[in-house]
Amino acid sequence: MIIDINKARWERNDELILKDVNWQVKEGEHWCLLGLNGSGKTTLLNMINGYIWPSNGEITVLGKKFGEYDLRELRKSIGWVSTSLQQKLYGSETALHIVLSGKFATIGLYDQTDDEDKEQALSLMTSLGCASLVSRTYDTLSQGQRQRVLIARALMAKPKLLILDEPCTGLDVFAREQLLGMINKVVARDDAPTVIYVTHHIEEILPCFNKTLLLKQGEVFDSGATEQVLTSDVMSRFFDVPVEVERRDGRNWLFVKQTEPLWTSS
Numbered sequence: 001m002i003i004d005i006n007k008a009r010w011e012r013n014d015e016l017i018l019k020d021v022n023w024q025v026k027e028g029e030h031w032c033l034l035g036l037n038g039s040g041k042t043t044l045l046n047m048i049n050g051y052i053w054p055s056n057g058e059i060t061v062l063g064k065k066f067g068e069y070d071l072r073e074l075r076k077s078i079g080w081v082s083t084s085l086q087q088k089l090y091g092s093e094t095a096l097h098i099v100l101s102g103k104f105a106t107i108g109l110y111d112q113t114d115d116e117d118k119e120q121a122l123s124l125m126t127s128l129g130c131a132s133l134v135s136r137t138y139d140t141l142s143q144g145q146r147q148r149v150l151i152a153r154a155l156m157a158k159p160k161l162l163i164l165d166e167p168c169t170g171l172d173v174f175a176r177e178q179l180l181g182m183i184n185k186v187v188a189r190d191d192a193p194t195v196i197y198v199t200h201h202i203e204e205i206l207p208c209f210n211k212t213l214l215l216k217q218g219e220v221f222d223s224g225a226t227e228q229v230l231t232s233d234v235m236s237r238f239f240d241v242p243v244e245v246e247r248r249d250g251r252n253w254l255f256v257k258q259t260e261p262l263w264t265s266s
């Protein structure tokens with residue numbers, strides 16, 4: 001079992017942010033975590049990474065039960081690509097250094113790397129279509145290029161679990177499709193980690209994400225096989241608005257069914 005969460009609760013200032021969340025992620029599965037703003041996705045990820053502790057319930061990640069294990073060690077096996085990581089990196093570092101620093105999970109490259117590390121970094125950058133960027137500094141990269149560099153960085157440590165936290169934020173439709181193509185390749189690799197893809201948008205859910213968890217107001221609204229979760233009926237109840245989900249080439253597209261356009265109602 002990669003993740004085993006049983007009845008996890010998290011309270012803050014008398015407010016229940018996560019309510020008895022159950023989630024089991026098995027080896028070989030790739031999950032999408034879908035929820036609107038404020039539904040508790042980041043809180044749940046912080047819990048999986050051991051940055052916050054459940055007020056109640058139990059969490060086991062990669063076979064390590066929280067409370068009985070050094071979380072710093074556990075975090076080395078988890079890659080987490082997020083916007084907050086982007087903000088912590090040094091813009092003046094080259095893309096290659098950023099990828100290499102993933103080996104030590106450090107911000108900045110302080111440890112020695114050898115030719116083998118460099119070869120691994122270049123091979124990852126090639127497979128993510130960013131080999132031509134090796135000597136470019138991070139602050140000169142576009143958002144889509146940054147995301148590829150960060151995914152390559154996360155893979156440097158050969159994680160068992162890779163969390164892609166809203167990787168398509170800020171991308172135009174073409175950059176988004178390009179990045180999704182790269183993510184598809186990462187997931188298809190023989191040595192692929194278990195991937196959790198976090199998003200607000202069902203259009204981004206690739207067919208390789210065979211499982212989906214819907215989080216609504218801190219509660220698991222539904223979870224299971226993606227094609228069973230992403231139906232018009234489930235999604236209409238999930239969003240509290242009538243919507244239609246259309247499946248095309250294994251991807252799902254969402255249409256909001258309103259008699260009045262949302263943007264004209266007061």
Ligand SMILES: Nc1ncnc2c1ncn2[C@@H]1O[C@H](COP(=O)(O)OP(=O)(O)OP(=O)(O)O)[C@@H](O)[C@H]1O
Nearest residue numbers: 012013017035036037038039040041042043044200
């Ligand atoms: N440290 C905290 N103290 C108090 N409330 C918090 C704290 N962290 C999160 N919350 C609240 O918990 C709820 C869930 O927040 P969270 O960031 O987990 O949602 P999210 O699904 O990741 O949202 P988004 O998609 O906007 O990133 C929000 O109402 C938020 O204000």
